Amino acid sequence: MADTRPPPGGGPGVVVYHKQGGQDGGRHAPPPEGPEIREIYTDSLNGIGNPAMAEKLGAILSFTHIGTGHVVKFPAAILSFTDSHDAALSKKYGWGSAEPTVDMTQNSTRKISFTFAVASASIEEARYNAQSINLLICMMYSALDARNTPSINGSRINIKGMNFIQDIYGEGVDAFITTLVYKPDLENGLITSKRTSSSPEMYPTIIKFSIEAEVLIRAIASAAQNLPDSYPNYGGSGQ
Amino acid sequence: MTYQYSPIKSIGDRSYAPLIITTGTSAEPIAEAKYIFLKDYSETYAAKWDLTRDPGALNPNWSYGGTERKINMSFTLGARNVAESKHNLAYCAKLIKKTYLNYLEEGTRIVGTGAGQVEIPNLFGVNPDVLSVNFGNLIQDTDVYLTKFNFEADFEAGFFTYDNTPIGTRGLGGAGEIQDAYWNMDGNTNALISEQGYVFHGEKGKIYPRSINVQIEMHAILGSSVTDEPASPLGFGGKSRGGSTVSKGWSLNNNRDWPHGTGPISAAKYCKQTSVAPLRSEPDPDEPDSVTERTRSFRQRTGR
Numbered sequence: 009m010a011d012t013r014p015p016p017g018g019g020p021g022v023v024v025y026h027k028q029g030g031q032d033g034g035r036h037a038p039p040p041e042g043p044e045i046r047e048i049y050t051d052s053l054n055g056i057g058n059p060a061m062a063e064k065l066g067a068i069l070s071f072t073h074i075g076t077g078h079v080v081k082f083p084a085a086i087l088s089f090t091d092s093h094d095a096a097l098s099k100k101y102g103w104g105s106a107e108p109t110v111d112m113t114q115n116s117t118r119k120i121s122f123t124f125a126v127a128s129a130s131i132e133e134a135r136y137n138a139q140s141i142n143l144l145i146c147m148m149y150s151a152l153d154a155r156n157t158p159s160i161n162g163s164r165i166n167i168k169g170m171n172f173i174q175d176i177y178g179e180g181v182d183a184f185i186t187t188l189v190y191k192p193d194l195e196n197g198l199i200t201s202k203r204t205s206s207s208p209e210m211y212p213t214i215i216k217f218s219i220e221a222e223v224l225i226r227a228i229a230s231a232a233q234n235l236p237d238s239y240p241n242y243g244g245s246g247q
Numbered sequence: 248m249t250y251q252y253s254p255i256k257s258i259g260d261r262s263y264a265p266l267i268i269t270t271g272t273s274a275e276p277i278a279e280a281k282y283i284f285l286k287d288y289s290e291t292y293a294a295k296w297d298l299t300r301d302p303g304a305l306n307p308n309w310s311y312g313g314t315e316r317k318i319n320m321s322f323t324l325g326a327r328n329v330a331e332s333k334h335n336l337a338y339c340a341k342l343i344k345k346t347y348l349n350y351l352e353e354g355t356r357i358v359g360t361g362a363g364q365v366e367i368p369n370l371f372g373v374n375p376d377v378l379s380v381n382f383g384n385l386i387q388d389t390d391v392y393l394t395k396f397n398f399e400a401d402f403e404a405g406f407f408t409y410d411n412t413p414i415g416t417r418g419l420g421g422a423g424e425i426q427d428a429y430w431n432m433d434g435n436t437n438a439l440i441s442e443q444g445y446v447f448h449g450e451k452g453k454i455y456p457r458s459i460n461v462q463i464e465m466h467a468i469l470g471s472s473v474t475d476e477p478a479s480p481l482g483f484g485g486k487s488r489g490g491s492t493v494s495k496g497w498s499l500n501n502n503r504d505w506p507h508g509t510g511p512i513s514a515a516k517y518c519k520q521t522s523v524a525p526l527r528s529e530p531d532p533d534e535p536d537s538v539t540e541r542t543r544s545f546r547q548r549t550g551r
Contacts, residue, residue, distance in 0.1 A: 043495055044517045076483045076495045078517060098302075115300045117307075131510075138384070138509045143517070145506055148292040148314045152485030152498055162311025163294045184296045184309060191289040200262045201510060208264045209510040210383040222298060224306050 043077035046143055049136045058083050058127050069124060069173075071144055072166040072180065075151035075159045080143040082126055084169055087216065089122040091172070091240065118240070120173065120183070121220040125193070127213060134199045134211035141190070141215065148188055167221070171243030175226045176236050183221035191216045250334045252327035252442055255282055264383025266322075268342065270376050279338055286460075287321035288385070290506070314481070316467040316506075317394075318386065324459045328445035329407045330430055332455035339459060345393045348372025380465065384508030395464035404458035410447035424449030481505075488521060496521055 048059045048068065062068055062083030069084040095116045099108040126141060128134035147165050150158035167173050168180030175181050192198075192212030201209040225239070251259075259265060259282035267280045295312035324339070326332035350370035357366050378393055380386050400406075411421030419425055427449045429439040448455065469480060479487040484494035495517055499505055502520035513519075 044515060046515075073483070076517075078483070078495065114302055115304055117300075135509045135512050138507050139504055139512070139515045142504050142507055142509070143515065145290075145292060146481075146483070146497060146517075148294055149482040150311055150314075151495075152480060152482040154486060154490035156480050156482075156485045156498075158311055158313070158480075158482060160311070162296070162309070163314060164309075164311075184294070184298060186294055186296055188292045189289055190292070194285060194288065202262065208262065208383050209508065210264055210385060222296070222307070 043073075043079065044143060045078075046080040046140045048081050048083055049133050049140075051132060051136075058085060058129070059133075067170060069169040070167070070180065071147060072168075073147040073151075074164040074166060074182065075161040078143060078147065080140050080147070082124065082140065082144075085125045085127065086169065086172075087123045087125055089172055090120065092119045092121075093117070093240075094119070118223045118225060119221065120167075120181070120223055121218070122169070122173070123216055123218045126215045126217070128199060128211060131199050131201055131209070131211065134213075135209075137215075138211060144217075145188065145190065148185065165221075167219075171241070174241055174243075176238040176241045177226070178241065182224040182226065184224075185219055185221040187218070187220045189218040191218070249279060249281055249338060250330055251282060252325075252331055255325070255327075258282075264381075264385075266320075267381040269379045269381075270345070279341065281324070281338060283322035283461075284325060285320065285322050287319070287462075289319045291315075291317045291319070293317070318380075318389075318391070318465045318467060319462070320382075320465075321460070321462045323401070324461060325404075326407070326455070326457050326459075328430075328442055329426070329448045329455055330445060332407055332457065335459055336455065339396070339398050339461065342393065342463070343396045343398065345376050345378055346396050348375050377468065378465075384510065387503070387506070387508050389465075389467050389506070390469070391465035391467050393463060394466045395462070397460075397462040399460040399462075400456040401458035401460055404456070406454040406456055407446055407448060408454055409449065409451050411449070411451070421447075421449055423447040483517070494521075 048062060050059065062085075067084040068081050069086065070079060070081040072079045093116060096114040098114050101108045126137050128137050148163045150162045152158060163185060165183055165185055166180040167183050173181060193214040193216055194212065196213040199211040199213055225235070263282055265280040266283050269279075293315045295315070297310045297312060298307040299309075300307045324335040326335050350372040352371040352373075354369050354371050355366045356369040357364055359365055375392055377390050380389050380391055410423040414420070414422055414425055420428075426440060426445050426447050430445045433439040479485060479498045479500070482498045484496065485498040487498050487500045488494040488496045497505060497518045499518075500520055502514050502518065504514050504518050509515075
């Protein structure tokens with residue numbers, strides 16, 4: 009059977025990727041290396057701890073920046089998850105009619121919001137997690153061209169989180185993250201280092217992230233069927 | 248650094264980061280550094296997406312309009328004595344002023360209607376000061392506009408009050424007056440009065456809070472109030488990474504992790520600095536050709 013998957017980063021129109029090789033005839037220093045792939049913290053993968061458990065269960069939450077290919081992964085310590093599917097209707101109200109006439113379904117939108125926590129058990133883990141968190145935050149910004157103009161992909165991010173955050177092919181969903189909130193849980197304290205400079209290190213033991221995003225729906229319509237039976241793909245079966 | 252109760256200061260000096268807020272203006276070159284009792288902290292990154300849908304379309308058309316960064320903090324300023332409470336109030340007052348514009352022009356406004364209209368003096372302001380904020384590795388050299396400052400005296404914690412109870416029989420004055428005098432003469436030596444002992448004052452009609460709850464909101468902006476250099480926009484690649492469109496490096500290109508510091512470990516790969524050769528191509532007609540000119544143009548654009 010032919011693979012009918014749309015190209016990665018699908019969606020409406022044409023996704024423009026930048027040309028390779030730059031626009032300056034190679035006069036500049038070589039560009040930085042390939043995309044950064046940050047896995048979850050591994051030093052505690054000795055069977056205990058949050059990352060070890062996540063690895064064992066395959067409970068990984070990953071974010072991929074569409075514009076650059078940078079990837080960052082966290083243990084999927086998801087605290088809440090909401091998937092909202094809303095249909096916008098075009099309604100007409102008339103004198104003498106008890107109900108509005110629905111003229112047309114304008115379109116439907118899918119929005120996801122979820123919170124997850126990143127916990128650290130040592131200063132080494134906290135530093136590693138801080139770099140991973142930095143990358144996630146940086147992903148909220150765009151790739152820039154030679155004139156510092158943001159790319160068409162902006163801060164579009166592909167998110168994959170077990171069977172709740174995935175598309176019908178079992179891959180991540182492309183999302184327009186509108187809000188990302190970084191919120192340390194201060195009741196659980198801070199990990200600090202011995203102060204050796206004017207800028208001491210303070211790492212929250214637990215940091216909570218809240219994310220709100222509108223999701224692109226990756227599907228190809230056919231004559232026989234609109235959205236596939238597997239949409240949305242939460243991994244359920246038997247109905 | 249402003250006065251702070253010495254045990255708190257010594258604990259802070261050992262293992263905690265002070266909140267340092269600098270105005271960076273030559274007229275008022277203050278640098279407030281204070282150990283705070285942090286109660287709440289959050290950073291919000293809001294990407295401005297314009298998502299429009301054609302009727303019936305499965306997916307939207309999109310355009311990206313940048314990302315905003317806001318920082319919210321709540322903290323408590325505790326006071327162990329009258330002097331610290333006064334410092335706390337002055338600290339708050341100084342920062343509260345930064346939520347306002349700089350009112351440098353005088354003008355008039357009209358109030359009332361019809362025959363009752365009168366013209367009265369008014370002040371007109373320009374941009375508020377840009378503040379540079381540091382708070383350990385959480386906030387590093389970040390330029391902000393202070394957009395909100397909530398001041399709340401904690402009434403349950405109580406106040407340092409006026410006391411004119413006579414001390415001795417020689418007419419030296421009230422307890423508060425004497426404590427004020429001793430503190431001012433003492434110069435933090437604890438010879439005349441201890442830090443914990445300065446709990447009354449001689450200013451009738453005034454009360455000084457033992458605890459103040461503060462909530463501030465800051466809107467991070469690009470640029471540096473220190474150098475006035477036009478800022479690189481935040482993102483991956485871009486001009487500061489050599490203008491190569493395939494660069495995946497962070498645009499600040501300064502070998503530092505962003506936005507949070509990560510201590511002694513080396514910067515993440517995408518934050519590592521790359522050297523960039525000067526561009527020898529034709530100058531961009533829209534681009535100012537010198538640092539001075541770029542700075543002037545940047546100031547014109549931003550009003551800074």
